[in-house]
Amino acid sequence: GEPSDIEPAPLESTEEQDGVGRLTFTVDPLLAPVVAEAEGLEEGDPPRPLGRLQAPDGSASDLVLGELVVTSSDRGLVEDFAARYDGEIVDEFPTDGDRPTDYLVRILPPDADLTVLAERLVALEPEQQGRFAASSGDLLALMAVAAAETGDDLEIGLNWVAKPFAIEDGSAMEAPDRSPRNAFLWPYIASGTAQDIGVDAAWRLLAGSGRLDNRVRILIVDGGFQGNPDLPDAVEMVRGEWGNPHPVGCGKGSDCPWHGTDVALAAVAQLDNEYGAVGPGGPVAELYLFQQYADSWKTLRRVKKVVADKDIDVVNMSYGWDVKVFKSASEKAAQRHLNDMKKAGAIVFAAAGNDGLDIDSSTCIGNACSEISLTIPCETEAAICVGGMGWNTAFKAGGSNYGNDTGNKSVDIYGPYCVFSLNDPDKAYNENATRVACGTSFASPFLAGVAALVKAADPSLTPDQIWAILRDTAHQGGVGFDLVISGNQRRVNAAAAVAKALGVELGAPEVTITKPVDGKKLTINDFPEFAGTATEFTGLPLPILWASDIDGPLSDEPKMGTVATTALSPGVHTITATAVDVRGQVGTAQITVEVVNQPPEVGISWPLPGAKVFEGNDVDPIGQTKDPDTFGPLDDSSVYWQVFRKSDNKFIGGGLGHNESVDANLLEPGSYAVRFVAEDGSITVVATSSFTVLDVPPGESVPFVYIEKPDQDQVFGAGNANPATIEFAGSAFDSQDGQLSGTRLRWVATSEQGSEIVLCRGSSFPADPYPEPETIGDIAIPPQPPKIGVFKSCASFTYDLGLDPTSGTVTT
Incomplete structure (x- = not known):
C-alpha cells in the first residue's frame, strides 16, 4: 500500500472547553458508577461498593469506596494512619531493596469539610480547578482523608477501577490532531x-x-x-x-x-x-x-x-x-x-x-x-x-x-x-x-x-x-x-x-421502565422520579432519554440511573423511555401516569352568613383559598365574586381577586347572596354566604370607621405555634357626634374557616350592634354607664393572635 498525505474532510469536533476557574465539590446522587460493586479482594470476600467522580471536563472515573492506596517506607506509619480511621491494612505489594511499599488500606472516613478538602487538594496539586461532582458524601470524605494525611513518607491515592479501552462508554480518545479524537x-x-x-x-x-x-x-x-x-x-x-x-x-x-x-x-x-x-x-x-x-x-x-x-x-x-x-x-x-x-x-x-x-x-x-x-x-x-x-x-x-x-x-x-x-x-x-x-x-x-x-x-x-x-x-x-x-x-x-x-442477534435495545409503575397517579406538587434499564445487544447498559407527550423532554440528555424531574402538567402523560445503541437502533418503553389537579379549598372570611350592615356602608367581602398542589393561595386572576339581591336575583356587583368592595350606592336595604368562585384549571369550587343591609333610622347617620394599625395585608408569623403580638389602633367619626370614643369600638378577627375572635370590645359598645329597627335608639349609642370600676377603650391595644385553634388556618 502507498501512504498518502492527502487527508479526507475532517469530521466535526464535539469537544468543549471548561471555563470554571475555582475548585468546588458537590454531591450528585444521579451520578452512578458503571456497576455498583466490585468483586471481593480475595475469593469468598464480600463485594466492595463503588463510587464515581466526575471531573470538571465532564469525564468520569469509578473507584472503590472506603479504600486508599498508601505508599510508605515505614509500615508503622501506615498502621498508625489506619488506626486513626478505625481501619486496617488489607493487602500490600512488597518491593525490592529500600524502595517504599504499596499498601491497600480500608478505613471508615469521617464527614468531609469541603473547604479544607479544596485547600489541601490545591496545595498538593496546584493545577486543580473547576467543579468536581461525587456520587456520594462518602466519596468526598475519602478524598478529604487522602488530602489531609498525605505527607513526607505517606503518599496516598484512591483505588481506581480499571476501564478497559473505554469501549463500554463508547469513546476512545486518540491523537489530538484528529477531529473528532473519539x-x-x-x-x-x-x-x-x-x-x-x-x-x-x-x-x-x-x-x-x-x-x-x-x-x-x-x-x-x-x-x-x-x-x-x-x-x-x-x-x-x-x-x-x-x-x-x-x-x-x-x-x-x-x-x-x-x-x-x-x-x-x-x-x-x-x-x-x-x-x-x-x-x-x-x-x-x-x-x-x-x-x-x-x-x-x-x-x-x-x-x-x-x-x-x-x-x-x-x-x-x-x-x-x-x-x-x-x-x-x-x-x-x-x-x-x-x-x-x-x-x-x-x-x-x-x-x-x-x-x-x-x-x-x-x-x-x-x-x-x-x-x-x-x-x-x-x-x-x-x-x-x-x-x-x-x-x-x-x-x-x-x-x-x-x-x-x-x-x-x-x-x-x-x-x-x-x-x-x-x-x-x-x-x-x-x-x-x-x-x-x-x-x-x-x-x-x-x-x-x-x-x-x-x-x-x-x-x-x-x-x-x-x-x-x-x-x-x-x-x-x-x-x-x-x-x-x-x-x-x-x-x-x-x-x-x-x-x-x-450467537447474538443485533436487535434494538431492550428498555424496561422500573419506576414509576404504569398508571400511577400523581399530584401537581409531586416531583416524580423515573428509572429504568436499557440493554444493548452487546449486553452493556445504555443511557435513557425520558420524554412526556405533554411536557416534552424530561432530561436534557440520555442518562443512566434515576432521573428526577420537575412537576408535570395536569393530565394523562404517556412517558417514553428511549435508548439508542451504537448502531443507531432505537428501543423504547412506555407507561402512562396521570397528574391530578386537586380541588382548591375555598372559603369566605367575611361576610359570614347572616351578617348585617347599615345602609350607606360599602360591603367588602374577604375570601380565602388554598391550593393543595402548590401549598399556597390561588392567583387573584383565578377567583372572583358575585353579589346578588335576593328579592329579584339581580346581579349587584363583583370582580376578580380575593378581596372585593361593593359600593354602598348599589346596596339598598334588603337581603343579599354572595358567591366566591375559584377556578383551578377545569375545576370550579364555589363558597357562598349572605348579608342583610338595614335601614338607617330617620335622623341618624352611620359612623365612618378607620383601621390605622396594622397595615392592610400585613403578615405576622406564628413560629412554633406561638401567637404573634400585634398592635391595633383605629378611630370612628360620626357626622352628628363627631369623633367617637374608643369605648364605642369593637374589633373582631375572623379565620379562613369563619371562626370569630373578639379582640377588644369598648365598655360603651352595645350588646347588639344591629338591633331591630323598632328597638333602636341612636345608632351611635350614647355611653352606657359601665360597671363600677370598668372603663375600656379600644382605640389602641395589643393582642396575642395566633392561628385558628380549631383548624390551624390563617386569621384575618
Missing part, C-alpha cells in the same frame, strides 16, 4: 456510516460478553518496523530488528521505509491512549512481527515455522508478487505453504494491490484463455484477498485492484482503503500526530484485526470457520462506481461477524 466516530470504525463496518459495535459486543480478555496472536509479515506507543504491550519481533527501514519501495517510486509499522497499526493500534490511531484488533491482540525476506520461498518457509512455533491465529501479508511464467507451479507452491499455516490454526490475509486493475483479466488465444499474471499470495485459495473501499464510501477506491471472478482465487472482500496512521513513525516518541495512509496494504490488516475480534469472540473457531463468518455476514454489493464489477463485492461487517460468533 475513534468511535471515525467513518471506518463507526456503525451507520457509508461503510457501516461497525467496529465500535464489535468492541462493545466483546466487552459486554466478557471476551475482551481473550488474547489473539497476530503475525504481521512485512518490512520496516519502528517501535511506538501505539503498538500492544505484548509485541515480539520474531525476525528482524527494530528501526530497520523497509529495504524496498512500495511501487511506483513511492518510498515507504516504515510500511510494516503502518500495516501493524492498521490492524492493532491501541485504543483510548490519546495517541496515534486505532486498529480493530487492538483490544485483543498479541502482536508478532516478521521482517520479510526478499524472496517468496524463504519468507513462506520461515513464516510457516513461526506460525507453528508461536501458535499464531491470524497472519497478514500486505505484499505480493506478480507471477508471469510458471504460474501454476508458483501458485501450487504458495498454496501448499499457506495450507500448512491454515492447518496450524492461522487464517491468512493478503492485499489485492494498488494498481486499480482487474486481477482476473485474461488473454485468449483461440478458445484457450488464461490470466495474464497471478498476484501471489492474493490469488490462492488459502489466502483471503482484500480490496479497498474509498474514504467514507462503499465504492471501491480508485487505486484498489478488484476482481471479476466470484471464485475463491480472486478479491474476496473489501475493507477500508484509507486509515489513520502515525505521521512519521521515525519520530513516534517526539510527536503525536497522524496522517491518512491509503492502500490495500492497510485494508488487509484491517480485515486481519476484524478476524482477531471474531476469534476472541469464540476461540474454538478454525480459520475456515472464521472466514465463513466474515463471508456470510458481509455487506453485499455497492462496490462498483464507474465500472462494472462482476466479481465478489463483499464489504466487511465487523459488528455482524462478531455477533454471529457470539
